[in-house]
Amino acid sequence: MDTNQTTVLQRCETRYFGQVEYDEASVLAFPDGIPAFEQYRRFLPLRQPINAPLVFLQSLSNPDVCFVTLPALAACPRYRLSIAREDLDALELETCRQPVMGSEVLCLTILSVEKNAPPTANLLAPIVVNLHTQCARQVIQVDSAYSHRENLPIRMAACL
Amino acid sequence: MRRRSGESILIGEDIEIRIIHIGPSRIKIGITAPKSIAVNLKEVKLVREENLAAAQVRSVAAFRGMLERLIDGPEGDGI
Numbered sequence: 001m002d003t004n005q006t007t008v009l010q011r012c013e014t015r016y017f018g019q020v021e022y023d024e025a026s027v028l029a030f031p032d033g034i035p036a037f038e039q040y041r042r043f044l045p046l047r048q049p050i051n052a053p054l055v056f057l058q059s060l061s062n063p064d065v066c067f068v069t070l071p072a073l074a075a076c077p078r079y080r081l082s083i084a085r086e087d088l089d090a091l092e093l094e095t096c097r098q099p100v101m102g103s104e105v106l107c108l109t110i111l112s113v114e115k116n117a118p119p120t121a122n123l124l125a126p127i128v129v130n131l132h133t134q135c136a137r138q139v140i141q142v143d144s145a146y147s148h149r150e151n152l153p154i155r156m157a158a159c160l
Numbered sequence: 161m162r163r164r165s166g167e168s169i170l171i172g173e174d175i176e177i178r179i180i181h182i183g184p185s186r187i188k189i190g191i192t193a194p195k196s197i198a199v200n201l202k203e204v205k206l207v208r209e210e211n212l213a214a215a216q217v218r219s220v221a222a223f224r225g226m227l228e229r230l231i232d233g234p235e236g237d238g239i
Contacts, residue, residue: 016219016220034211035204035207035208035211036208036209036211036212036215037211037215051220051223051224051227052227053227053230054220054223054227056220065215066215067211067214067215068214068217068220068223074230110210110211110214111214111217111223112210112213112214112216112217113217113222113223114213118226119222119223119226122207122210122211122214124203124206124207125203125207125210138207138211140201140203140204140207142201142203148203148206148207148210149210152226152230153230154226154229154230
C-alpha cells in the first residue's frame with residue numbers, strides 16, 4: 001500500500017497535449033463546477049515553458065474540456081479582486097478582506113478567441129484557487145468594473 | 161414605470177419585484193417567483209456563454225503570437 005507521502009503519478013488524456021502524467025496533489029477541486037460545465041468537478045492545471053505564462057485547465061473527466069487561462073496579473077497588471085463575501089466563504093478564505101494573489105490564492109482568467117479578433121480575458125469572473133486547500137471556484141465579481149471580454153495588455157511597439 | 165422604496169411591480173400573476181432599499185449607487189430588490197423560474201444576475205448568463213465560447217478554442221496556436229507581445233506582469237503573480 002502507498003502511504004500519503006508517496007507521490008503517485010496518474011495519467012489522463014488532454015485536449016491539446018495528448019496523454020500527460022500528473023500528481024493527484026496538484027488537482028483542483030471545483031465543488032460547484034464551472035458555469036455551463038457544472039458536471040466537471042476536477043481540473044488539472046497544466047503549465048509548459050513554451051506556453052508560459054498560460055495555464056491550461058484540463059478537466060479530468062472529459063478530455064475535450066480544457067480552458068486556456070492567464071494569471072490575472074499577467075492579463076491585467078493592475079488587477080484588483082473584489083470577491084463577494086459568500087464566494088470567499090465558499091472558498092474557505094477570510095471574509096473580512098480580499099486574499100493576496102500569488103501567496104494565498106491563484107487567480108486565473110479564462111481566455112477566448114472570436115474569429116479574426118485578438119484573444120480576450122474574462123476579468124469579470126476569474127477562477128480563484130485557495131492555494132492551501134486546492135479548492136477552486138469561478139467567482140463572478142458583480143461589484144467590479146471589469147468585463148467578461150477584456151483586451152489583453154499588448155506591447156504597443158510589437159503591434160506596429 | 162417609476163417606483164419608490166417599498167413599492168412593487170408585478171409581472172403576470174406570480175412574479176413580484178419589490179424595491180426594498182434605494183442607496184446612493186445601488187438598490188436592493190426582492191423577487192418572488194415560482195420555483196420553475198430561474199432568477200439570476202445577468203452576469204451569470206454572460207459568464208456561462210463566455211465559458212462555452214472559451215471551451216471551443218481549437219488550438220493553442222491562436223495564443224502563441226499573443227504571448228510574445230504580452231506586457232510582462234509584476235513579479236509574484238502566482239504563475
